[in-house]
Amino acid sequence: MSVLREKLENSNDVVFTAEFPSVDGGGMASVERNAARLAPWFDAVNATDNPAAHAHTSNTTTAIAMKMYGLEPIMQIVCRDKNRLAIQSDMMGASLHGITNLSLLTGDDVTAGDEPEARRVFDIDSAQAINIARILGEGKYLSGRPIKPAPDFYLGAVENAAAPPFDYRIQRALKKYRAGAKFLQLQICFHPDRLEAFCKGVAEVAPDLKLIPTVVLVKGAKGLGFMNDKVPGIDVPVSFLARVQKASDPSVEVIKLTLELARHALTLPGVRGLHITDFRHDDSLDSFMNDLGRTPKRQTTNR
Amino acid sequence: MLKKLLPFVEHALKAPVWDCRMCGQCVLHSTGMTCPMTCPKTLRNGPCGGVRENGHCEVIPEMQCIWVKAYDRTISLPLPKVWKQHYNELRPPVDMQLQGTSSWVNLVTKRDQQVPGGWSVQGSEH
């Protein structure tokens, strides 16, 4: 059962998703700790797949561990590290363990990571990966070999509403929707006007596609500057940078700014939730969620 | 004989203009006459989310993203309307068996239209 699917498809509830911290040692205790911190606030949490081209504990095993501690995973699969065979076995492995939510991404290039000498795979791209997941869900491998019974997937993808070519991003969302994506988690976006144009455009061409924009919690101007300079595809307007820099308490101001972005995003057509990336790792997550009007869920663990 | 010769001829003609990588299943017509195999991620359905603010590539910052270029050219070049409409089509995964063969031969024999047995596309524009 996917709570995410249930909420997005059969209710009007707003959903909240987040990123599970990458696991590098620390064992199940670290998973338990992080699950306990995130579970009260989020409907589903992304199990990432070597984010920013850094090796970590695998997507599938992280997703399984999260599930053990009562957190619903959205298992990401990126196209950078695996060919089409390995990607299909990732999907089937997820299904074996009752993982329903998949999110298919292109992935950052190997040069973004700490092992730039690695071979980049990109045997298939994200739109093809979504289509292949849909085909598995209809009871066939890509080759046509039958799968009985077919795995049950709820498919998602990622799109960058704020990167060029701006007007094509709407068409690209439509392409992913046609391939089988039911929800889109959007890249971090600091341009409310671009986000608005994108959401309006998507709501017109694919009204059933559920949009989940992302906001990010950073510590201050330095964090904003880092994303602007170091993360391709993310642009932070100078006015935002200046506002945070000049504030008497940048750490408070940046949260105020993020709240404004979050509230604006939630008013846009097609938007059904919010994805929160937390780079602060302090207690500001709780107050941020409170300010957004969320009340923490009571925790249930099914081990 | 011709089968052996054609890949050389095709490469000699297409490499200088389009930086052709001889994938053997040419889609230039649907990508504004821009070769997607020159994208560092070899995306057939680009662009990725890493395109920089100036329209340049995530991986090679001094190069314009080839999918941005493809989009601009699809809009601005006087190409047949159907080619333009094909821009947002879901292109199937590359058939690695065709690497190094002539896409001209594969076009005539329709070999380049063969897709894996399970592949299907839903809700296309045509």
Ligand code: SF4
């Ligand atoms: S920015 Fe463009 S050219 Fe560069 S990897 Fe992404 S899609 Fe390919």
